[in-house]
Amino acid sequence: MESDDLRKRTDTSSTAFAVTSSETLSADGDSTSKEVIHSRPWLKWPVAAYEPKKYWTGFLLRFAVLIALIAVLIGIGLGLRYTDGIPDHEDFSQMQFDWRVDPSSYLKPFNESFQYNTLLDGHAHSTYSDGRLNARQLLEWHIANGYNAVIVTDHNSVHGGLAVEQLALKEYADKITVIPGMEYTCCRIHMNFIDINETVPVGPPVPSDEDLRKAIERVHALGGLVIVNHIPWSNTTEYGYELPRLPNHPSVADLIDWGVDGFEVVHQDTFDYPTFQTTQARNLIQMTGTDLHHPSVAANVWLVVNAVNNTRKAIMDEIRARRTSFLFDPAGTPQRAYPVPSKKYALLSPLLTLGGYFGIFYSDSKGMYSFQGTFCHPEKLQVHKDVIGWFIFWVFIGIIAFELVRLLILVTWDVMVRRWRRRRANIMGLDE
Known part of the structure; x- marks a missing residue:
């Protein structure tokens, strides 16, 4: 029971x-x-x-x-991509250059019998334009790489050169001499105006021949010299365009007729031999320069002069007299300095990465920057429809997979x- x-x-x-x-x-x-x-x-x-x-x-x-989430992510990513004031991804504040290069110990001047006591960099940039090193760091990088003189030529302004010169006179007078200048930068040509104390007006972004002649005359009126920079770099084809990086660059012959004083015959690791031959034939100044912007690059070239003392005037006297030669190392110095990742950038990097990812949907080419707020080539905006289509396809595949797993x-x-x-x-x- x-x-x-x-x-x-x-x-x-x-x-x-x-x-x-x-x-x-x-x-x-x-x-x-x-x-x-x-x-x-x-x-x-x-x-x-x-x-x-x-x-x-x-x-x-x-x-x-x-869909709303994807739209928000696209908005944030592409919005930050075009936002000014985003922290740099590199932190240069703790840069140190704890080495000393002696190029004289392994290099001979182009003119092997040339005697010298000054090793000069004829082209360098600071944070006053697009350089990454401040005034002190710029001096210490050059000292570490064997220079005892440098011409600071920030884009379209002499203020950086004057500031670095003042610091050198106060704290580095026995180590390095600074000659202020500026790099006249536009869509047709880059020229260094050296040994001047005031900014020469620049513009428009695509100047006429007459505009360039007036700028050259103004530099001479200020007692400075005009050096035409990196012709091979300027005439290299811009990526995505069948045009030079600086379209309608004046010819060497025209520039000489307009009164330029010389040419940059060695730029970084490039030896512009045709222009070098012209400077020899026409008795023009032969300038060299690192065009330093970032400290991770090598030092490749040193302009050498035999100055009576290591002062701005004494060095410029030798340059004006064409009593110069140069040391050239195409491979460059092996020593490098690398910045550390920026903590401020790391904070935003997950969101900034979205801009890079969603940027695959289109290409926006503008060519070379004029350093006057414009670009030197026609803008090309191309929407990658195939990439967008495949993105949508994979989104739907993800949705189906999610629904099946959910079920x-x-x-x-x-x-x-x-x-x-x-x-x-x-x-x-x-x-x-």
Whole structure:
């Protein structure tokens, strides 16, 4: 009798559980499935899986949230990409140059019999324009690489050169001499105006021949020299355009007619031999320069003079008299200094990376910068429709994969819950 009573209570509990489970999981209240559910509970799908209206409502909501999220990420990424004032990804504040190069120990002057006591860099930039080193760091980099003189030529302004000169006179007078200048920078030509104390007006971005002649005359009126910079670099084809980097660059012959004093015959690791031959034939100044912007580059060339003393005037006297030669190492010095990653940039880098990623949807080419707020080539905006199409394709693949995984998790969870409830019901029935 006791076993019959126990069996009846167990059957009654199981039946009650099946009815409750069915009523809970079935939205349409179909009682005809109770017996099937009681015998085969694993056939019961989650509510969202067998109610199309509820599933598609949830799906459209999830899809809308995903699209909104992608739109927000695109807006943030591309917005930051065109935002001014973003921290630099490199931190130059702790730069040190703890080496000393003696180029005289392994290099001979181009004119091997030339005697010299001054090693000069004729082209360098500071943070007053687009250089990465401040005035002190600029001096220390040059001292480390064997220079005892430098011409500081920031873009379109002499202020950087004057500031570095003042620092050198106060704290580095026995180590290095600074000659201030500026790099006249536009879409046609780059010229160094050296040994001047005031900025020569620059403009427009694409000056006429007459504009260039007036600028040259102004430099001479200030007692300075005009050196035409890196002709091979200027005439190199700009990427994405079948045009030179600086379109419509004046010819060497025209520049000589306009009164320039010389040419940069060695620029970084490039020896402009045709222009060098012209300077020899026309008795023009032969200038060399590192065009230093970033400290991780090598020192390749040193202009050498034999000055009566290491002063600005004495060095310039030798340059004006064309009594110069140079040391040239195409491979460059092996010593390098590298900045550390910026902590401020790291804070924003996850968001800034979005700009790089979503930037694959288009190309926006503007060519060479004029350093006057414009660019030197026609803008080319190209939307990569194929990339956008594949992005959408993979988004949909991701959505399908997510829905399948979600369904699998719901089914698994539902089966586990019902099994647990059935065991619990059985145990409660046995206890009674």
